[in-house]
Amino acid sequence: MSTTESSSKYDNLEKMPLFDLLKNINKEDQTVPLAVEKAIPSIQKLVEEIVKRMKNGGRLFYIGAGTSGRLGIVDASECPPTYGVPHGMVIGLMAGGDEAIRKAVEYAEDDFEQAWKDLQAFDINEKDTVIGIAASGRTPYVIGGLNDARKAGMLTGCIVCNEGSKVAAAAEFPVEVVVGPEFVTGSTRMKSGTAQKLVLNMVSTSVMIQLGKVRGNKMVDMQLSNHKLVNRAINMVMEATSVSEEKAKELLDEYGSVREAVDHYMQESN
Template identity: 55%
Template sequence: MSFIKITEQPSLHDGLDRQSVHELLEGINEEDCKVALAVHQCIPQIERLVTAIVERMQRGGRLFYMGAGTSGRLGVLDASEIPPTFGMPPGRVIGLIAGGDRALRHPVENAEDNPMRGWEELQEHGINTDDTVVGIAASGTTPYVVHALHEARAHGILTASICSNPDAPISREADIPIEMIVGPEFVTGSSRMKSGTGQKMILNMISTATMIRLGRVKGNRMVNMQLSNRKLVDRGTRMLVDELGLPYEEAQALLLRHGSVRKVLDAARTDRPLTSSPETRNHNY
């Protein structure tokens, strides 16, 4: 079977350099409207993946994202947001990008074409069979990602892939292939557009659903979030006001004493004294 890269097919829109700004924006939006529908078609595969990740993370396993260029940056972005959003320890969700941290801002020549480097990086992190590796590549052909998945799967590690082409090489190396077919890009071959948008949506679904199933959310609230700024302290305080019926100032003092909404709620549930020190009562937020 021949492999055709839909991501490289000509755009359905032509003469872009002759269009008005309004026409360009209408065209981009028209194409973007197709992304959510394409992602929806992938829900059964995403569900299988999240279920498997949760089982492994409950045993202490980790989630690795791997990609190059836009795909790699999106994986690193999603991984970096897990500790502040859900209070997970750093290192439970890890994003790897071809070319390393420099590639987050600058292209690193030929980094994605090195088929050995991805697996080497996984080994440097002590990859094991409780971990999960998700390869992200719009084209589905990135050597850095494809070979890493091949080696991970050969070593009994769960593998998944996210791409925008059917029957892609990356899909053949994945236990759970996710093929999000969004069609040709508005600018021919520019997979930072629809493919990138769809990848971000799927990564949001994977990590958010996983964290909820791991108990990092109560109701619909981020009770384990890090209190890294005034806005988040205020948000956490209001959660406690709603949950425990406390005055705002007392709720804030308890939050600052315990360090998270979850810890305050756990203390309340176990009937530990919910007291705050003078230091936290006078904290200037």
């Protein structure tokens, strides 16, 4: 039996006092970052290869099913507003398509061929990277997609929560984060999902930093798409240039991003 399907360390959950339920869920959650830490060398290797491809014009694709697929879509969708990259640079795909984001599509994940069809709709090429996300490590949609992508010359990686899985075997750069039995037996949206989210944070953030999308510790290319982000940008420009709030607003209105506003101001000042 796979680790993700093994029986919970806890039993009679329906009889457990609410405080104990919450405390024990939290106790299990605290083990997840330690499991992710063990996988850092594998994550590093994957990120290094992704950056090489993306510096040459490549894109990053996530493929998954269920919770894993949704996590990939969330990570991909947050890259443009956070780092100002084009929407087609990081793409999340899941078994069952967009409909499955909100409602499970029966048996969609059992199709070995569909992921490759979904990827081909984006004219995928050898510059691109495909990361398969599957807690179990045995999702047909992910296995098939990785196998086909690897045959076609794409860089392939994966994020799984079992050792020695078929998904890991299909990926050139596998990341295995073994978090142990779930609090509710087999409910991989819990610890496994948390582990996948942590790894995705690490992958996309470190990739974007390596691509120059962060200056110091600031998101200088973020999209100014709401009042909160505009106010954050104003403060960033003020901090970097020592100009007034009014002047910072003027610079952002004129140049559209923190990076451009600061760079143009510094050039003009010199």
